[in-house]
Amino acid sequence: MKPVDLHIISASPEQTRAFGRLLGSLLREPLLIWLAGDLGAGKTCLTQGLAQGLGVAADEPVTSPSYTLMNQYRGRLPLYHFDLYRLNRPEDLEDLDFSSYLDADGITVVEWADRFGEQQGAGLKIRLTTLDENCRRIELQPGDASQADLAERLLALWRRENAS
Numbered sequence: 001m002k003p004v005d006l007h008i009i010s011a012s013p014e015q016t017r018a019f020g021r022l023l024g025s026l027l028r029e030p031l032l033i034w035l036a037g038d039l040g041a042g043k044t045c046l047t048q049g050l051a052q053g054l055g056v057a058a059d060e061p062v063t064s065p066s067y068t069l070m071n072q073y074r075g076r077l078p079l080y081h082f083d084l085y086r087l088n089r090p091e092d093l094e095d096l097d098f099s100s101y102l103d104a105d106g107i108t109v110v111e112w113a114d115r116f117g118e119q120q121g122a123g124l125k126i127r128l129t130t131l132d133e134n135c136r137r138i139e140l141q142p143g144d145a146s147q148a149d150l151a152e153r154l155l156a157l158w159r160r161e162n163a164s
């Protein structure tokens, strides 16, 4: 794959949400998205924007599915939002029927990609890194050519919209 630079710096939660929204607005077909990054890096924040971009109604607020492990939302495509933070054993993924969501009819977003799931399917990986209190590095790591194309279109649009 081409070694292109696929990262942005977000300076606020609003920017991270806007970036997620732009990504969501570009999605036309099912996709698996792995979100990696520490607690507070902005994974849920980005997912909230993504839901908006997918047209999820504002009265269905996106919160971290920490206890339920998965929340489902209705948008242009269905959104399946997993959070593996509280998952103790990889076997627990079976109880969630996790594998069926790796190749689902909608957008599957998995917080805490690094925990267990990551190896289980190809997908677009997004790594969020906390730089300081309000700054986050958000890096896209596409898993195939169509994801690379999506990532490049997203960043081109983002850079155009945020050019000062």
Ligand SMILES: Nc1ncnc2c1ncn2[C@@H]1O[C@H](COP(=O)(O)OP(=O)(O)O)[C@@H](O)[C@H]1O
Pocket: 010, 011, 012, 013, 014, 015, 016, 037, 038, 039, 040, 041, 042, 043, 044, 045, 046, 064, 111, 133, 134, 135, 136
């Ligand atoms: N640039 C930024 N992007 C995202 N969140 C930010 C940013 N700057 C500060 N924050 C704060 O960091 C926290 C991110 O929380 P959250 O999205 O729940 O993280 P995670 O799901 O990765 O644990 C929020 O309290 C948010 O206000």
Ligand SMILES: [Mg+2]
Pocket: 043, 044, 064, 083, 111
């Ligand atoms: Mg979270």
